[in-house]
Amino acid sequence: MKSIHFSCKKHGIRRRIPSIGLALVLLISLASCASSCTELERTSLLQFLTELSQNADLIKFWQGTDCCKWEGIGCDKNGTVTTVSLPYKGLEGRISQSLGNLTDLQHLNLSHNSLSGGLPLGLVSSSSIIVLDISFNQLSGDLHELPSSTHGYSLQVLNISSNLFTGHFTSTTWKGMQNLIALNASNNSFTGQIPSHLCNISPSFSVLELCYNKLSGGIPPGLGNCSNLRILKAGHNNLSGILPKELFNVTLLEHLSFSSNGLQGTLDGTHIIKLSNMAILDLGENKFSGMIPDSIGQLKRLQELHLNYNSMSGELPSTLSNCKNLITIDLKSNIFSGELNKVNFSNFPNLKTLDIMRNNFSGTIPESIYSCRNLIALRLSSNKFHGQLSEGLGNLKSLSFLSLANNCFSNITNALQILQRSKNLTTLILGPNFMNETMPDDTTINGLDNLQVLAIPDCLLSGKMPFWISELENLEILFLQGNRLSGPIPTWINTLGFLFYLDISNNSLTGEIPRALMTMPMLTSETAAHYDPRIFDLPVYEGPSFQYRKPIAFPKVLNLSSNKVTGVIPPEIGQLKALISLDISCNNLTGPVPPSIGNLTNLEVLDLSNNNLTEF
Numbered sequence: 305m306k307s308i309h310f311s312c313k314k315h316g317i318r319r320r321i322p323s324i325g326l327a328l329v330l331l332i333s334l335a336s337c338a339s340s341c342t343e344l345e346r347t348s349l350l351q352f353l354t355e356l357s358q359n360a361d362l363i364k365f366w367q368g369t370d371c372c373k374w375e376g377i378g379c380d381k382n383g384t385v386t387t388v389s390l391p392y393k394g395l396e397g398r399i400s401q402s403l404g405n406l407t408d409l410q411h412l413n414l415s416h417n418s419l420s421g422g423l424p425l426g427l428v429s430s431s432s433i434i435v436l437d438i439s440f441n442q443l444s445g446d447l448h449e450l451p452s453s454t455h456g457y458s459l460q461v462l463n464i465s466s467n468l469f470t471g472h473f474t475s476t477t478w479k480g481m482q483n484l485i486a487l488n489a490s491n492n493s494f495t496g497q498i499p500s501h502l503c504n505i506s507p508s509f510s511v512l513e514l515c516y517n518k519l520s521g522g523i524p525p526g527l528g529n530c531s532n533l534r535i536l537k538a539g540h541n542n543l544s545g546i547l548p549k550e551l552f553n554v555t556l557l558e559h560l561s562f563s564s565n566g567l568q569g570t571l572d573g574t575h576i577i578k579l580s581n582m583a584i585l586d587l588g589e590n591k592f593s594g595m596i597p598d599s600i601g602q603l604k605r606l607q608e609l610h611l612n613y614n615s616m617s618g619e620l621p622s623t624l625s626n627c628k629n630l631i632t633i634d635l636k637s638n639i640f641s642g643e644l645n646k647v648n649f650s651n652f653p654n655l656k657t658l659d660i661m662r663n664n665f666s667g668t669i670p671e672s673i674y675s676c677r678n679l680i681a682l683r684l685s686s687n688k689f690h691g692q693l694s695e696g697l698g699n700l701k702s703l704s705f706l707s708l709a710n711n712c713f714s715n716i717t718n719a720l721q722i723l724q725r726s727k728n729l730t731t732l733i734l735g736p737n738f739m740n741e742t743m744p745d746d747t748t749i750n751g752l753d754n755l756q757v758l759a760i761p762d763c764l765l766s767g768k769m770p771f772w773i774s775e776l777e778n779l780e781i782l783f784l785q786g787n788r789l790s791g792p793i794p795t796w797i798n799t800l801g802f803l804f805y806l807d808i809s810n811n812s813l814t815g816e817i818p819r820a821l822m823t824m825p826m827l828t829s830e831t832a833a834h835y836d837p838r839i840f841d842l843p844v845y846e847g848p849s850f851q852y853r854k855p856i857a858f859p860k861v862l863n864l865s866s867n868k869v870t871g872v873i874p875p876e877i878g879q880l881k882a883l884i885s886l887d888i889s890c891n892n893l894t895g896p897v898p899p900s901i902g903n904l905t906n907l908e909v910l911d912l913s914n915n916n917l918t919e920f
């Protein structure tokens with residue numbers, strides 16, 4: 305039982321309860337206030353239920369005359385329904401108009417259901433509803449014309465995000481909403497422009513989220529009047545133009561995100577300095593150019609800086625070192641240049657992610673990075689860094705993701721000896737680097753126990769497939785293609801119980817295909833014996849736009865092509881039932897193609913070409 309109502313709304317009589325005789329009073333009050341909510345409220349709620357096509361058995365729980373006691377229903381002291389909260393209830397069907405009959409309803413939360421049809425606009429324009437959350441449903445239609453409200457709109461928080469709403473998102477829809485504080489319309493298909501007058505209408509307006517829609521046009525200068533705006537997110541739309549200077553008058557802004565639009569222009573230092581409350585600045589995937597202004601150092605509260613996928617250039621300003629609360633720095637795919645040494649990374653004790661992939665940075669890795677003890681993901685790939693890794697790297701005990709690919713680092717022996725001290729490494733992408741060196745086959749390399757992904761491709765390393773790899777017992781994905789590894793494919797390969805992606809193509813491996821390879825645990829079982837739910841700390845790129853977010857998303861692959869493998873294809877190849885791609889082309893295999901290959905029913909790629917094979 306949720307609550308007992310000691311006063312009776314119908315008569316407006318308050319009963320003071322003496323502590324003696326409580327039971328008696330209880331009896332009386334229950335008897336005389338048998339229905340705490342009104343009959344209209346009760347039938348309106350039941351009406352709402354019957355209009356649903358799927359009501360998750362709520363009907364079983366909505367028994368008795370006092371609807372205040374029903375699951376998800378809340379009343380005030382007088383027994384008037386003020387709250388209807390039914391998130392995650394599996395509700396399907398339409399939202400009934402009848403909810404509009406709950407004249408004192410203040411909070412309506414129907415989020416995370418499968419409701420469809422339109423949103424009864426009477427709810428939005430209600431004179432009582434303060435918080436309306438219908439996010440994560442399949443509601444559709446547009447919001448053009450809200451019925452005018454004689455008592456004025458009460459709405460403060462409206463969350464219509466993650467639905468199927470369409471139509472123009474216009475200022476006129478919101479013209480009477482003088483109490484609106486937060487509006488979340490993300491993840492719909494609204495068109496038109498960002499409404500410019502929201503803040504003239506509602507002075508306390510503070511949260512506007514419009515991500516993942518089809519909004520176009522420029523960012524309205526009118527937003528500069530939003531003196532209380534703290535969160536402004538309109539990423540993943542088709543916005544164009546520049547950041548209007550008026551926007552920088554919104555000095556309370558803490559979170560500004562316009563990622564993935566068509567915005568351009570530069571970040572003006574004299575403007576940006578005004579946003580001193582900024583914690584999250586996300587302008588990634590636009591067309592911004594120019595340098596990061598020195599005044600960025602004035603944004604003392606900055607935690608996340610995302611400028612990825614733009615055309616920004618120049619050196620990183622040393623003043624960035626003043627942003628001591630930084631947790632994430634994402635500058636990938638720009639044309640930044642110069643050395644990183646000007647930035648004092650030891651000022652970022654909270655830094656977790658540094659991604660500067662695909663820029664023109666040069667020089668060596670600054671030692672100060674190694675004092676970022678909380679660093680989880682570090683990606684320096686596709687720049688012009690050189691030199692040997694320093695001992696300090698081993699101090700990064702939290703480091704889980706490291707990519708150094710496409711630079712000019714040297715001494716792979718040294719690199720691996722240092723990296724084995726970073727015990728939390730799960731993803732290690734080293735090549736191309738270390739050109740023409742020798743693959744270390746050093747038994748002292750043994751600390752990379754958590755490694756799931758190891759990539760040392762395209763380094764032209766000589767030597768053989770090193771034994772220390774056999775000790776990476778969690779390894780799932782191994783790239784060693786594009787080296788000069790010689791000797792046989794090792795027979796220990798099947799001891800890697802989780803390995804499901806093996807690319808050792810373009811080497812000089814000799815000998816026969818070992819029987820061991822035909823018993824790889826992850827390739828012989830069709831059911832993913834080992835389901836690794838992990839998400840990469842940073843997406844792993846294959847080409848400029850193709851990315852993997854989870855190791856498990858990689859296909860099951862065996863690629864031995866372009867080696868010097870001889871002998872026959874073992875008939876046991878038919879056991880590798882899980883394989884999606886089998887490439888043994890460009891070797892020196894002889895004999896018949898075993899019929900058991902026909903048992904590899906999951907194959908999407910099979911390349912046996914450029915061998916000396918005969919028909920079945």
Ligand SMILES: *[C@@H]1O[C@H](CO)[C@@H](O)[C@H](O)[C@H]1NC(C)=O
Nearest residue numbers: 344347348349351401402405
């Ligand atoms: C709710 O009010 C409407 C009029 O706005 C009326 O037609 C309807 O019958 C009422 N519903 C219930 C369940 O009382």
Ligand SMILES: *[C@@H]1O[C@H](CO)[C@@H](O)[C@H](O)[C@H]1NC(C)=O
Nearest residue numbers: 313316380381382383384408
């Ligand atoms: C309860 O009803 C009384 C009398 O009608 C009213 O004065 C009071 O404001 C009501 N209380 C609430 C919480 O609505």
Ligand SMILES: *[C@@H]1O[C@H](CO)[C@@H](O)[C@H](O)[C@H]1NC(C)=O
Nearest residue numbers: 391413415435436437461463
């Ligand atoms: C609605 O309920 C969901 C699930 O409990 C919750 O996450 C959300 O914050 C609620 N909405 C509002 C506006 O409180």
Ligand SMILES: *[C@@H]1O[C@H](CO)[C@@H](O)[C@H](O)[C@H]1NC(C)=O
Nearest residue numbers: 415437439461463486488511
């Ligand atoms: C909907 O948005 C409001 C305001 O931003 C927020 O309080 C609420 O938690 C959101 N609902 C869900 C389910 O996230």
Ligand SMILES: *[C@@H]1O[C@H](CO)[C@@H](O)[C@H](O)[C@H]1NC(C)=O
Nearest residue numbers: 439440465466488490491513
């Ligand atoms: C707004 O909606 C989006 C998508 O439904 C959600 O991811 C986000 O957390 C919401 N914002 C708030 C403040 O609730």
Ligand SMILES: *[C@@H]1O[C@H](CO)[C@@H](O)[C@H](O)[C@H]1NC(C)=O
Nearest residue numbers: 528529548549550551552553
């Ligand atoms: C910003 O606000 C100041 C006063 O607070 C005002 O003088 C100025 O005109 C505003 N600038 C813009 C671009 O709106």
Ligand SMILES: *[C@@H]1O[C@H](CO)[C@@H](O)[C@H](O)[C@H]1NC(C)=O
Nearest residue numbers: 678700701702703704727728
């Ligand atoms: C290493 O990773 C584990 C699992 O993700 C985590 O719980 C632990 O805190 C990490 N260790 C350090 C030093 O960060």
Ligand SMILES: *[C@@H]1O[C@H](CO)[C@@H](O)[C@H](O)[C@H]1NC(C)=O
Nearest residue numbers: 692714715716717718719721
């Ligand atoms: C490479 O590193 C190893 C181990 O740290 C060291 O002994 C060797 O001298 C280094 N080689 C070069 C050329 O610096």
Ligand SMILES: *[C@@H]1O[C@H](CO)[C@@H](O)[C@H](O)[C@H]1NC(C)=O
Nearest residue numbers: 712737738739740741763764
């Ligand atoms: C590596 O060796 C190849 C030829 O064997 C040569 O063309 C290339 O310049 C060498 N690269 C480096 C970085 O030494």
Ligand SMILES: *[C@@H]1O[C@H](CO)[C@@H](O)[C@H](O)[C@H]1NC(C)=O
Nearest residue numbers: 867868869870891892893916
């Ligand atoms: C393939 O093997 C045959 C016989 O063992 C040998 O004569 C030939 O040179 C090899 N071809 C290549 C390209 O290695």
Ligand SMILES: *[C@@H]1O[C@H](CO)[C@@H](O)[C@H](O)[C@H]1NC(C)=O
Nearest residue numbers: 875878898899900901902903
């Ligand atoms: C294919 O697999 C089936 C069942 O595992 C087996 O009975 C059959 O012999 C296999 N065929 C070949 C040609 O290996």
Ligand SMILES: *[C@@H]1O[C@H](CO)[C@@H](O)[C@H](O)[C@H]1NC(C)=O
Nearest residue numbers: 891892893894895915916917
């Ligand atoms: C292919 O095999 C035949 C017969 O075994 C042999 O005569 C020939 O030299 C082989 N060709 C190559 C390119 O290895």
